[in-house]
Amino acid sequence: VGGIDIAGDNKRLRLGASQDLQIWHSGSDSLIADSGTGNLLIGGSSEVALMDNSFSEYMVRATHNSWVKLYYDNAEKLATTSTGIEIAGDMQMNDAHPEINFKDTDDNSDSRIYHSAGSLYIDADNNNEVGSSKIRFTVDDSEVLNMTTSVSTFAGNVQVPNGYQL
Numbered sequence: 001v002g003g004i005d006i007a008g009d010n011k012r013l014r015l016g017a018s019q020d021l022q023i024w025h026s027g028s029d030s031l032i033a034d035s036g037t038g039n040l041l042i043g044g045s046s047e048v049a050l051m052d053n054s055f056s057e058y059m060v061r062a063t064h065n066s067w068v069k070l071y072y073d074n075a076e077k078l079a080t081t082s083t084g085i086e087i088a089g090d091m092q093m094n095d096a097h098p099e100i101n102f103k104d105t106d107d108n109s110d111s112r113i114y115h116s117a118g119s120l121y122i123d124a125d126n127n128n129e130v131g132s133s134k135i136r137f138t139v140d141d142s143e144v145l146n147m148t149t150s151v152s153t154f155a156g157n158v159q160v161p162n163g164y165q166l
Contacts, residue, residue: 006024007163009025009026009027010024010025010026010027011024011025012024016036018036020034020035020036021033021034021035021036021040022035027109037079045064045065046063046064047062047064048061048062049061049062049064056074057071057073057074058071058074058076059071063153067079067080067081068080076088077089097114097115097116098114099112099114099115099117100112100113100114110125111123111125111133122135133148133149134146134148135146135147142155143155144156158161
């Protein structure tokens with residue numbers, strides 16, 4: 001009472017009326033190919049995981065109606081949540097003009113942070129809603145700087161080193 005043995009590299013297990021699902025080993029890689037008209041779907045009752053060959057380290061985990069987690073060397077690096085994503089560690093944006101856009105439900109970019117020509121920019125309003133935009137800086141839940149197009153308000157004292165003007 002055993003399984004199915006197909007000896008030899010590049011020998012394929014073919015499934016389906018058109019043999020459109022194939023599983024084989026090339027000698028160096030293990031492969032699954034779906035050449036049919038549908039999708040290749042993998043399901044699990046509660047969790048689906050991609051792991052290393054000893055099943056001791058996660059690479060990807062996904063749970064039913066919940067989170068998806070990506071791993072680097074078995075350390076969780078990115079996870080989806082009910083409100084968005086969580087990132088563990090640094091986020092690097094390797095692009096000539098990296099940009100983070102903040103969108104609301106109308107899918108318009110309302111604000112953005114970007115880097116260009118050696119400078120960092122914070123745009124509080126990309127929708128040109130004149131008069132309603134501001135940038136606020138807070139420390140320990142207390143506002144220390146509030147900027148609009150017409151005025152910047154500082155809470156507390158502003159200290160300027162000798163020889164410089166504000």
